[in-house]
Amino acid sequence: MTDRPSAGPLSLVTGAAGFIGSHLVERLLAAGRHVRGVDSFTGYYDPQLKRANLGQALAHPRFEMVAADITHSETDALVAGAETIFHLAGQPGVSDSWTKFPDYVQGNVVSTQRLLEAARRAGVGRFVLASSSSVYGDTVEDPSQEDDPVAPLSPYGLTKVSAEALCSLYASEWKVPTVALRYFTVYGPRQRPDMAIHRLIRGVLEGRPFTLRGDGTQQRAFTYVDDVVDATLAAAATDIEAGTSINVGAARCVSLTEVMELVEQLSGQVLRLDLREAEPGAVHRTAACTDRARQLLGWEPQTTLLRGIEKQLSWQEASASAPARRGQSLLHARRRLEEIAHAP
Numbered sequence: 001m002t003d004r005p006s007a008g009p010l011s012l013v014t015g016a017a018g019f020i021g022s023h024l025v026e027r028l029l030a031a032g033r034h035v036r037g038v039d040s041f042t043g044y045y046d047p048q049l050k051r052a053n054l055g056q057a058l059a060h061p062r063f064e065m066v067a068a069d070i071t072h073s074e075t076d077a078l079v080a081g082a083e084t085i086f087h088l089a090g091q092p093g094v095s096d097s098w099t100k101f102p103d104y105v106q107g108n109v110v111s112t113q114r115l116l117e118a119a120r121r122a123g124v125g126r127f128v129l130a131s132s133s134s135v136y137g138d139t140v141e142d143p144s145q146e147d148d149p150v151a152p153l154s155p156y157g158l159t160k161v162s163a164e165a166l167c168s169l170y171a172s173e174w175k176v177p178t179v180a181l182r183y184f185t186v187y188g189p190r191q192r193p194d195m196a197i198h199r200l201i202r203g204v205l206e207g208r209p210f211t212l213r214g215d216g217t218q219q220r221a222f223t224y225v226d227d228v229v230d231a232t233l234a235a236a237a238t239d240i241e242a243g244t245s246i247n248v249g250a251a252r253c254v255s256l257t258e259v260m261e262l263v264e265q266l267s268g269q270v271l272r273l274d275l276r277e278a279e280p281g282a283v284h285r286t287a288a289c290t291d292r293a294r295q296l297l298g299w300e301p302q303t304t305l306l307r308g309i310e311k312q313l314s315w316q317e318a319s320a321s322a323p324a325r326r327g328q329s330l331l332h333a334r335r336r337l338e339e340i341a342h343a344p
């Protein structure tokens with residue numbers, strides 16, 4: 001690890017090259033923080049995309065990037081000097097978690113325990129864990145509340161329950177000031193290529209069928225990435241009882257069919273579908289009760305689904321490999337947004 005250019009509060013961001021982590025890095029730098037990013041550039045999706053996510057941050061004088069795997073590296077060195085740890089590194093995705101369970105245990109449980117041990121020894125001021133709505137399983141009626149029993153439907157969800165349990169243990173036994181944020185389906189620019197909104201926008205941009213798993217009635221509290229970063233920063237800046245879990249999810253839950261219609265409207269393209277069975281372990285509905293986030297963090301999501309999808313569409317179009325379509329849907333999206341804004 002290199003010496004930092006000048007002393008100042010240091011934030012450690014694990015998973016810094018990932019979808020959410022890279023947005024968090026940018027926001028911390030913009031807020032004047034010193035940031036150490038750690039990422040092992042796993043092959044879950046193309047590591048080149050992760051390098052691109054880091055973009056200009058790599059050249060920033062207050063940013064230090066360490067390519068390291070938390071499950072094997074010397075964690076004391078990674079944590080040294082950090083006031084806050086944002087632990088976003090992890091093995092995401094529900095479907096692979098059945099067949100590649102050891103990767104999920106390593107990526108989500110072992111990595112968390114190793115980092116908590118280092119955080120304990122270093123005496124960090126705050127440890128923020130990226131947990132998931134997957135801890136709840138299906139939400140049948142009222143939106144999920146943090147004190148509801150956990151009931152994951154996938155091995156992925158189970159590893160997030162375990163990571164949260166470790167945070168609670170280190171909070172109660174060692175007074176590590178942990179907070180677990182249960183992110184609900186996050187979307188926006190740089191969204192992982194395996195996620196539904198990314199795949200369906202890619203479908204319209206490339207004129208290829210979108211593989212719809214299930215019948216489209218499944219509902220999610222789709223949450224825009226900037227809002228998720230707002231909550232994550234607030235969790236580090238607020239005095240919250242150690243071991244607390246907090247939902248970070250949009251207030252409205254929306255069906256995938258509604259998202260598909262929105263993307264068609266905004267892009268002016270018709271989506272072709274390749275229909276498949278629902279994935280084992282995929283929940284039918286997630287819905288977030290955000291009372292605790294409002295009370296403890298003063299957090300409210302700010303981005304409408306329409307605006308957020310438009311931003312993701314613009315980003316995917318700008319980075320698309322199909323130049324013939326580049327520009328077309330963006331223009332259409334801008335026109336549609338103006339029409340909607342001026343509608344009586």
Ligand SMILES: NC(=O)c1ccc[n+]([C@@H]2O[C@H](COP(=O)([O-])OP(=O)(O)OC[C@H]3O[C@@H](n4cnc5c(N)ncnc54)[C@H](O)[C@@H]3O)[C@@H](O)[C@H]2O)c1
Nearest residue numbers: 015018019020039040041042069070089090130132183186
């Ligand atoms: N995206 C979502 O909708 C969502 C929802 C709930 C929870 N989460 C959680 O938020 C976190 C970030 O998710 P994302 O969508 O940005 O995923 P991502 O895959 O884009 O980012 C995770 C990053 O962690 C890195 N990583 C994985 N294992 C590592 C290890 N052992 N050491 C160092 N780096 C490692 C990966 O290379 C990757 O760049 C994950 O923990 C995920 O489980 C995400």
